[in-house]
Amino acid sequence: MVFRLSERVQAAAFVAIVIVALVGLYAVVQALQPAAVQTLVIRHARLDVKGEAWSIRYEPVATTNNTAFAILREASLSLGFSLTYVPYEIPKGVFVTGINGSANGDGGRYWQYWVDGTYGAVAADHQRLHDGDIVQWTFSIPSGGG
Secondary structure (H helix, E strand, O other): OOOOOOHHHHHHHHHHHHHHHHHHHHHHHHHHOOOOOOOOOEEOOEEEEEOOOOEEEEOOOEEOOOEHHHHHHHHHHHHOOOEEEEEEEOOEEEEEEEEOOEEOOHHHOEEEEEEOOEEOOOOHHHOEOOOOOEEEEEEEOOOOOO
């Protein structure tokens, strides 16, 4: 004799399994989110932005904008150039799409950043800065990460 569950019980079990799987997936995604960068004062950081035929340099004596993105945003507000970006929730982070009128994809070029010569491996708003760091944003054709 084979014991068989009713369709209603099977459907309820299926829904319960899907809910447990979604809750588990959500918990894993939340655990993998990067921690927020603590706001600290940094001194003598420098920002260099290099477009196709232009460049911008910004050198605040001190700032609390201590990420590669925050110092770029501060420079944009202070010097009056345009900055466009997309905030993402999963994974959490900011993706810069345009600086000073140069937009990602134009001529196969994209905005990429380096800190002290090291290619940015995390979202720019998660890249911490320290005293004396040099942040460089370059509008160029990607070359495989640095």
